[in-house]
Amino acid sequence: MVNEKIRRPIIAGNWKMFKTHLKGVKLVQEINYGIDKDIDAEVVVIPPFTALRSIKTVIEADKMKIKLGAQNMHYMSEGPFTGEISPVMLKALNVEYVIIGHSERRQHFDETDELINKKLKKVFDVKINPILCVGEPLKIRELGRQKQYVREQLNNCLKGLNKDYIQNIVIAYEPIWAIGTGKTATPEDANFMISFIRQRISRLFSPIISEKIRIQYGGSVKPFNIVPIMVQPEIDGVLVGGASLNAHDFISIINYKRKLK
Numbered sequence: 001m002v003n004e005k006i007r008r009p010i011i012a013g014n015w016k017m018f019k020t021h022l023k024g025v026k027l028v029q030e031i032n033y034g035i036d037k038d039i040d041a042e043v044v045v046i047p048p049f050t051a052l053r054s055i056k057t058v059i060e061a062d063k064m065k066i067k068l069g070a071q072n073m074h075y076m077s078e079g080p081f082t083g084e085i086s087p088v089m090l091k092a093l094n095v096e097y098v099i100i101g102h103s104e105r106r107q108h109f110d111e112t113d114e115l116i117n118k119k120l121k122k123v124f125d126v127k128i129n130p131i132l133c134v135g136e137p138l139k140i141r142e143l144g145r146q147k148q149y150v151r152e153q154l155n156n157c158l159k160g161l162n163k164d165y166i167q168n169i170v171i172a173y174e175p176i177w178a179i180g181t182g183k184t185a186t187p188e189d190a191n192f193m194i195s196f197i198r199q200r201i202s203r204l205f206s207p208i209i210s211e212k213i214r215i216q217y218g219g220s221v222k223p224f225n226i227v228p229i230m231v232q233p234e235i236d237g238v239l240v241g242g243a244s245l246n247a248h249d250f251i252s253i254i255n256y257k258r259k260l261k
């Protein structure tokens with residue numbers, strides 16, 4: 001059973017606040033060594049800001065297929081914002097992806113849909129592809145209101161975005177109760193929510209755009225559950241946290257197609 005996807009799968013590793021630049025370089029070299037040479041998925045590593053430059057250098061020097069992403073950005077090009085990183089700075093490092101609105105930023109740094117919307121409006125100016133995270137907390141899931149909750153997040157975060165750019169967005173559906181907890185949504189449920197997100201994109205933009213946009217699942221993705229997740233027709237990839245910090249586990253996730261043959 002070889003599962004062919006309509007959209008190119010994207011497998012991204014969000015390292016969060018782990019790995020110094022030295023450990024990060026070692027990890028990316030190990031990942032590169034283990035990736036199947038004929039891989040058709042896009043592989044992205046998303047280290048902390050301090051490791052971006054060093055990792056970009058080894059990616060370029062060794063002509064790796066791995067792409068680089070950042071975990072956050074400010075919505076201005078420059079200014080008196082101590083401690084912030086601008087999208088122009090990320091672009092200068094050839095960063096190709098940036099996570100926007102991760103639930104940990106919403107939870108611990110009070111990021112609102114309004115702020116996320118400002119960042120999304122800016123990110124297309126510098127031609128970096130955003131990975132927009134949406135997903136409901138446990139309480140909402142227990143009330144069965146996850147569709148309404150995610151619909152609201154999409155309406156607010158995507159408000160006023162340019163139709164010409166929106167097809168470059170990647171959306172990650174990450175139910176908060178599944179992040180770092182070892183609990184995953186069932187693959188069928190993740191597929192259902194992702195299909196729902198696609199329908200919303202169709203309504204907000206157009207059916208053609210909704211068919212082009214890649215939507216990932218995130219939340220306790222591990223080597224043992226990657227196959228049932230990736231065989232779901234609507235799921236175009238995964239955003240991996242904990243398991244992306246270990247070369248062996250991340251490689252096993254990236255090379256999931258081996259388990260399909």
Ligand code: PGA
Pocket residue numbers: 014174178179180181182218219220221239240241242243
């Ligand atoms: P996890 O994190 O894989 O450790 O659950 C996913 C994420 O936060 O992107």
